[in-house]
Amino acid sequence: MGKWLYSTQILLIVCYLLLEKSRHYPVLALSMPPITKTTIHSSCNCKKVVIEIQLREHQNANGNKADNDVINCHCSFCRKYHTSGYTSFLSVGKENVSVCHGNNKIGIFLSECEELGTVERWFCTECSSKLLSMPLPHDDTKNDSRDKIKKVGEKTTTTICYVNLGPIQDDEIISPDLLTRWKKRLEREENNLHHNDGGGGGVWVKALPPAAITTSSNTYINDDIINELDENPILWTGSCACGNCAYELTIDYPTELQHCYCHLCRELSGSGFMTWIPIEKQNFRWVNKKSCSLVRTTPFGRRHICMDCQGVMTIIYDDQPDHVWPSAGGLDDSSLPTTRIDMGNYLNRVCHICCRYQPAWLKIPDDGMEKIDDAC
Structure with missing residues (x-):
């Protein structure tokens, strides 16, 4: 019994000393690297729809790490819908994208993407500008859902949306460093999805005329x-x-x-x-x-x-x-x-x-x- 009391007293003394020490030397809490937020906007051609995008970057000793990325999708569905050689996207958390104004001018076309599956394609109903693509959860898709018009009011439970880079406002204050990083990443092989031998999904995208006879007007005759x-x-x-x-x-x-x-x-x-x-x-x-x-x-x-x-x-x-x-x-x-x-x-x-x-x-x-x- 005496040994037990003695041990208990020793334990209490140790606890007291640790508590006193912590008052003078507080334990440092594990801190997250500071987060930098940048607000940019995307707007349609007629300016009736404006979307606000919050970009987040974690700053650390090794540089900035962004929560978002940029990709080019060369799949046939994206090329058809956007009628372009490929589509350039900025991936952003859904919670960081909001419609500033023009909610009633947004239409949605339900389509496919070889990378993202079934997606909602947002566009301006006034000027046909393409705004973003929102992947649908797999368990919410149906076999008859491809390429159908859908009303804007229906919600999805996705966490990532893909904002079209084309309508991003050029007069926004986006840091040159960030734009340079986007450009470099869009040139990387792994950021170009569903393209063939580096030439793009469409055979015409990087096609060049044969240089048989070069004229002063840079046209070629075969x-x-x-x-x-x-x-x-x-x-x-x-x-x-x-x-x-x-x-x-x-x-x-x-x-x-x-x-x-x-x-x-x-x-x-x-x-x-x-x-x-x-x-x-x-x-x-x-x-x-x-x-x-x-x-x-x-x-x-x-x-x-x-x-x-x-x-x-x-x-x-x-x-x-x-x-x-x-x-x-x-x-x-x-x-x-x-x-x-x-x-x-x-x-x-x-x-x-x-x-x-x-x-x-x-x-x-x-x-x-x-x-x-x-x-x-």
Whole structure:
């Protein structure tokens, strides 16, 4: 009994000493690295929808670690919906994205993505700008849910959404370091999803004309292809994501691709650029115009837009009534050549236009083709 009392007294003394010591030397709590928050905005072309995005970064001795990432998705579903060569996304926690105004102007198209599964595609119902994609939980999807219009009021339980980089406001104060990191990450192989041999999911995206004869205007002439097309024209087809707008192109002479980086193309597609193909009107034919509408989008041109899925199909310039400019992003992969080299044989020119509007997070390819500040 005496030994037990003695041990208890010793234990009490030790506890007392530790308590006294802690009053003078408090235990340091495990601290998290400081978090930096940056607020940026995305807006549609008509400015009736504005989305606020909170970016979070943890600062530590090894530099900044962001809670968000950027990716390019080259899958066929994303290319069709955005009618672009690929789609550039900023992944953000759902709780860090909010609609500042224009909730009643947001429409949702239910579609697929080879990376994300079934997704809600948000767009502006007034101007067709593409805003973000929201993956749906797998247990909430149904076999008949692909490519259907859905009302905005229905909630999902996802934790991550993918904001289109194209409509991110250029006048925002985004640190140059962050923009540089985005650009570098978008050039990495692992940040480019569902593309083939580094060339992009669409065979046309990095196709170049054969450098047989170079003229002063940087166009390329391939006599063999010209003779071949003269005798046997080829047929390319295209459509929107829902299929309610579809067309055929007769290629009887080498054509060109113009990659455009202007604000309007980036907002309408949600990506960093759109690509246009000049086609004589006699060589363009609508196969299906069920939901197609010709919309005035600039003082000098109109665009055919699907009113169901909001796919931007063509440009018709006021001063070129005999030409149609379909978006290459709407071309059906199955109707095109299978390699970039073969695709290039049907091109006599590739150029990059409106390069002065190039977003800071996007690198224009160093492909030796013309880079023009404005439209040509």
